[in-house]
Amino acid sequence: MAAFEKTPGWLDWYANPSKPRFQVPAGAVDAHCHVFGPGDQFPFAPERKYTPCDASKDQLFALRDHLGFDKNVIVQATCHGADNRALVDALQAADGRARGVATVRRSITDEELKELHEAGVRGVRFNFVKRLVDFTPKDELMEIASRIAPLGWHVVIYFEAVDLPELWDFFTSLPTTVVVDHMGRPDVTKPVDGPEFELFVKFMRENPNVWSKVSCPERLSHTGPRALDGEQNAYRDVVPFARRIVETFPDRVLWGTDWPHPNLKDHMPDDGLLVDFIPHIAPTADLQRKLLVDNPTRLYWGESHVA
Numbered sequence: 001m002a003a004f005e006k007t008p009g010w011l012d013w014y015a016n017p018s019k020p021r022f023q024v025p026a027g028a029v030d031a032h033c034h035v036f037g038p039g040d041q042f043p044f045a046p047e048r049k050y051t052p053c054d055a056s057k058d059q060l061f062a063l064r065d066h067l068g069f070d071k072n073v074i075v076q077a078t079c080h081g082a083d084n085r086a087l088v089d090a091l092q093a094a095d096g097r098a099r100g101v102a103t104v105r106r107s108i109t110d111e112e113l114k115e116l117h118e119a120g121v122r123g124v125r126f127n128f129v130k131r132l133v134d135f136t137p138k139d140e141l142m143e144i145a146s147r148i149a150p151l152g153w154h155v156v157i158y159f160e161a162v163d164l165p166e167l168w169d170f171f172t173s174l175p176t177t178v179v180v181d182h183m184g185r186p187d188v189t190k191p192v193d194g195p196e197f198e199l200f201v202k203f204m205r206e207n208p209n210v211w212s213k214v215s216c217p218e219r220l221s222h223t224g225p226r227a228l229d230g231e232q233n234a235y236r237d238v239v240p241f242a243r244r245i246v247e248t249f250p251d252r253v254l255w256g257t258d259w260p261h262p263n264l265k266d267h268m269p270d271d272g273l274l275v276d277f278i279p280h281i282a283p284t285a286d287l288q289r290k291l292l293v294d295n296p297t298r299l300y301w302g303e304s305h306v307a
């Protein structure tokens with residue numbers, strides 16, 4: 001029996017993903033994915049807002065190989081709070097083929113930061129999505145950012161598009177590279193050249209240290225179609241948003257599966273078909289190589305700042 005009871009209605013990840021038709025370039029990185037537990041080995045955090053199914057490192061590595069990726073960037077999921085043990089365990093088992101983004105509190109010691117670095121952590125995640133986390137004061141986040149900056153780490157931020165104006169000053173004062181999860185969650189029912197998405201484009205244009213993950217069409221899409229049953233044109237309503245970011249900022253974009261897709265309520269995508277989404281948003285081989293190989297390799301496997 002599982003150690004934890006899943007949140008009612010929880011959808012498990014898609015068990016037998018198709019083989020993608022799109023072949024990712026050699027050295028491709030899935031730059032946004034998670035591990036969940038397993039709960040009996042790595043308990044979920046008491047402060048979590050959801051209880052997921054298990055999604056182990058071995059299952060993640062099997063997916064990586066099946067989809068044709070070379071490496072992973074594993075992002076600490078909110079269900080594990082600031083307990084990074086499952087993440088570190090996965091990084092240590094990955095034989096140099098995974099890097100991590102952790103969640104830390106201001107109480108973390110320099111020694112603990114060094115251990116995370118040695119395990120392969122290269123960033124911290126600040127989450128502003130209210131359904132996922134309780135509020136953390138900005139002075140605490142800024143203190144963490146200034147402590148991780150000398151390590152050469154970056155800050156990953158997750159927020160909803162409507163909250164960008166209020167968070168702007170904080171984000172633009174961060175002293176590191178800043179990576180936005182899932183394009184800042186645009187409302188794709190609004191125009192791609194409307195004021196809301198223009199603000200996000202301006203955020204990236206005016207701040208050359210800001211990168212974006214062009215991930216999660218399955219979360220952002222309203223009209224689909226879903227990445228199921230061999231669909232080769234999934235989530236068409238998200239394409240103009242992601243493509244605009246890829247074409248405007250080709251050297252500052254990352255892509256990830258978001259496996260095992262926490263909190264999806266209406267369907268669970270076939271991850272093979274999610275890979276087939278990539279050429280719609282990065283239509284040339286040059287853009288694909290930057291998105292999948294050059295950018296993540298530079299950010300996560302570049303020069304290390306800790307001896």
Ligand SMILES: O=C(O)c1cc(C(=O)O)oc(=O)c1
Pocket residue numbers: 076077078079132181219258262263
């Ligand atoms: O939108 C979400 O529910 C979500 C949750 C988490 C997490 O719980 O860490 O991570 C994500 O990338 C997305």
